[in-house]
Amino acid sequence: MKIDKSSNSLPSASVNESTARANPPKAAGSAVAPKGVNVSLGSTTSQLRSMENNIASTPLVDAKKVAEIKQAISEGRFQINSGVIADRLIGNVKDLISASKH
Numbered sequence: 001m002k003i004d005k006s007s008n009s010l011p012s013a014s015v016n017e018s019t020a021r022a023n024p025p026k027a028a029g030s031a032v033a034p035k036g037v038n039v040s041l042g043s044t045t046s047q048l049r050s051m052e053n054n055i056a057s058t059p060l061v062d063a064k065k066v067a068e069i070k071q072a073i074s075e076g077r078f079q080i081n082s083g084v085i086a087d088r089l090i091g092n093v094k095d096l097i098s099a100s101k102h
Helices: 044-059 063-075 082-101
Strands: 018-021 037-040
Touching: none
Parallel strands: none
Antiparallel strands: 018 037
């Protein structure tokens, strides 16, 4: 399983905060918004921040699962499925090759 923890975080603004943008960027063929336009950050921002906090507080390693595997190894009950390991290794190599082509 691959987990890519991004270091990018959401902007630090409070929920439903209104922000005035003095000079909005102009796109070709778009209407120009008047100066002092208020932008309200709605509930989506709150939901995204909540999700980010949940992800940040989730441990990268399941300590209970690691302890169970250690116990199984020490007791000699841990079974290695070489077919699954080979399939996942091949899948990872394929992912790396396709990522390097982009």
